[in-house]
Every structure is written in structure tokens, then in C-alpha cells.
Amino acid sequence: MKLGVSPDIFPPRSHEAKRVSVVDAAASVFCRQGFAGANIDLIAAEAGVSRQTVYNHHRDKEKLFVAVVRDLTERCNAGIFATIATFPDQPGDIEADLIGFAVRMNRNCICNRDGRFLRKLIQAEGERYPELFAEWREQGPGRTWSALAARFARLAYAGHLSIDDPDVAARQFLALVNAELQITFMLGGVPTENEVLQSATNGVHTFLRAFSKRPSTASVKKQAALASA
Amino acid sequence: MKLGVSPDIFPPRSHEAKRVSVVDAAASVFCRQGFAGANIDLIAAEAGVSRQTVYNHHRDKEKLFVAVVRDLTERCNAGIFATIATFPDQPGDIEADLIGFAVRMNRNCICNRDGRFLRKLIQAEGERYPELFAEWREQGPGRTWSALAARFARLAYAGHLSIDDPDVAARQFLALVNAELQITFMLGGVPTENEVLQSATNGVHTFLRAFSKRPSTASVKKQAALASA
DNA sequence: ACAAATTTAGACACTCTTGTCTAAATCGTC
DNA sequence: GACGATTTAGACAAGAGTGTCTAAATTTGT
16 A cells, blocks of 8 residues: 555544644543553554554653643633633623623533543642642633633623622632533533533523622722722 | 550551551542552552452452442531531521531531542542442432522521522532632642631622522512613 | 655563462450 | 451462564655
8 A cells, every 4th residue: 555545544644643643632541541541552542643653752651641731721721711702891681691601611611622621630630740730720710710800890890790809700600600510520521502501591690690780888889989089 | 445555556456447447548549549540559558458458358449449439428428418407497697607507518528538539539430430420429419409409498488588499599509609619629629718718708698699588589680681771 | 756754563671560379477256 | 275267478470551672664855
């Protein structure tokens, strides 16, 4: 067999494409079997390369693992910030808009392949690579919460919500819209589209019961403070 | 101390005591290293018994693992239901009482040794033992949520809260009071007493903003509509 | 088409782990 | 103190996995 006449196999892939194949396959195997249980032969087989190629690209199992986590972290963060960019700054129907945002967040960042894999690796191996996951913590949740808090602060400032502490509100928003998916996430499952929508709907409903603009001593004081500033 | 002639070592332990030692040590090692990475020699050493004793009590590694999970599940469930029994049915200061309940729940069931270990094992190995963890899901979260929902329903019926769906409210209560501890839990850490209190305080505060008895849902919706207009 | 770089299959040494086995030591109980 | 049950240390076989090495095949760039 000289040319791409390979009967029913995939056509040959470039150097870089193989690197990606290996990291992707490794992510899958590390997630299913854990670091200790992951088998380099299996990773190579799932990536469709020889074992030596795995060792050529990544010196050893540990460096491969680190590459996998960095890769997943980067892609997940990109997805999260792309989704935060769709936050409804000037909502028409604030309830519907926040539900839509929550569903996007779930679908594109938390329930997708990268999100599930990264979460699993953090849970399973987080304690063994403190510096690696500390880095993730700063770049990921840390910045996510800040960015989200800023958006909620803007909504509050524009008079759509009544929020004392935007950072707390941002974390509670995420907790509420995921409240009904926790167990599924814990067991590594993928919630259905309907479950995601249901949880987001219930969560946003409660969030707005707590934070929609309404007369209260706190908000009155805040407005007075803003007015006098 | 009648029999304790052992010079500076712990006194000899009974057959049953060794069984417990082994299961406890196994829980710790399985959590730190994962199932595949766990080493029977290490478990035996941490339990202070010989390796053969481990094999005498539990036929093999897999049966030992199952014994560990069943043990943790049982103890955790006992703790959870004992704590739910302290739910404030006739609250004096409902905010303070719910915060107290949330802190007890966290300290006695979620952050303690058994809770952390069980959570970790579920996350890491849940997919590999579907029937084992399906059992946990029914006996644990399933019954926890029902029991908690019943308590919230009673509070609502007694006029202390305004709740549409007690099941949803129960899940959201747990999500809110844990909102600020998620990342610590994910990385396997133990939040400080202060962090637990802070998260519970913020969570209960928001929960009560959403669910405390107030004029009527209709007027709130009206205000929300006005605010978004 | 040719040269350099990459990939492949396979063999290999080495380490680690599981689970078994044995004989001696220790324990619980009478 | 003596007996049966349990525990212990250690050796052991069998298997699996990592990481290296080599020579041949393939791909890529020019």
C-alpha cells in the first residue's frame, strides 16, 4: 500500500494532528480510568497511533497528563468567556434572558466534553497536582466569578436587579441554575437538554424572587448613597 | 487498663476492630490514589495489619472497595438523617435557625471524613460501579431531598415561608448554602469553619429573600415587569 | 525523486502489584 | 496452661505496565 489507498482506514494525518489525537484520547482514558489506571497502550490505540509516538510527543505519562489538563483548561476558559460575552446586559424579558444565558453556560461550558473531562480530572487528581490545579482555579473560576459579578453589578446599576454583593450573587446564580444537576454531575453523567432547561428555569425563578428590584430598606439606602455620591 | 501490657504500642485489637481498621485505611487510600492506584500493601500498613489479614477479611481488592463504599454510605446516611431531625420546625428566629441547620449539615455530613471520602469515591469511580452508586443515589440524595422537602413544606404550611414546590426549594436550599464551597469541595479540600458559616449565612439570606412570606407573588411579578420595562 | 524527519511494530528490561502459600508467632478462651 | 483460631512475615508465581531501543516503513519538504 503506497498511496492513500488505505481501504477503509482514515487518511494519514499530520504531525500536529497526531499530537491533538493523542491529547484527546489521553483525556478520555484518564477520565475513565484515572491517572494510575490509564494505560499508554490504550491511549495510543484510541488515538490511532503507535505507542512510541505517544512517547515522542510527550516524554512520559505525567507530562502527558499535564498537557491534557492545560489543554482542557484553556479550551474551557475560552468557552466560558465567550459565553459570558453573551450575558444579557440590556434584557428585554429578564427572566427569559437569564434562563437562556444559564442554558448556554451549561451546554457550552459545563456539560460538553471538555467541561465534563476537566471537572472529572480536577476531582480525581486535584490533590496530587496542587500547583497545576491552583493555576486552573485562578484562571477559571476566579476570573469567571469576577466577570459574571461585573455583569450582575451592571444589571443592578441599570436598575434591573437589587443586589448587595455582586460576587455572592454571581456564585449563587451559578449554584441555583445547577441545583438539580449536581447528582448527575457527581456521577459523571450528562443531563438531558430538558433537565438543563428545567434546572435553569427553576434556578432563575428563585434568583429573581430574591434579587428583583423591589422596595427594601437596603436598596433604598443604596440608592440614597448613590444619589448623594 | 487491665490487659494493656503492650509496652508503647497500641493494645492488641479484636477481630472486628481489625476489620474496621482495614476498611478505614482502605477508604483513605482509595480516596488518595483512586481504585487502580491503591496499593493493598499500603492499606495493610496504614491499618496496622499484615497484608494477609486484608485478604482474610475481604476476598480481593474489588470486594474491599465495595465494602468501603457500603460502609461510608451507611454512616453518611445515618448522619444526614440525624441532622435532618434537628431541622427547625418551630423557628424562633428563622434566619438564625436555618443558618444553624445548614452549618450542622455541612459540618456533620458533608465536610466530615466520611462525607468527603464518599463524595470523592462517587466522583472518581461512580461510572465503573453503576449498580453500587445507583443504590447510594436512591438511599442518599433521593431520601435526603424528600425528607428535607417535607420539612420545608411544613414550614410553609405553618406560615413561615412561601414555597411553590418544596422539592425544588429543598434542592435550592442545599445549593445556596454550599454555593461558596463548591471549588473547595471539587479539589477535595476542607473549608474552614468560617467559610462554612459565611456560605451558609449568605445562602440562607438569599433563600429567605426568595421564600419568606411576603405580600403576594403577584405583586412581585408586577414589580419585576415594571422594572424590566 | 531524494533526503530528512517522523512513525511504526516489536522486542526488551525493569518495576510494581495482586493474590496464594507456608510455617511460625500470637491471641482468645477455657 | 493448653487448645483452636487468627495473625504475621516472607517467599513466590503470574501478570501487567512503563519506558527504551532498533530497524524498517512511511511521510514531508524541496
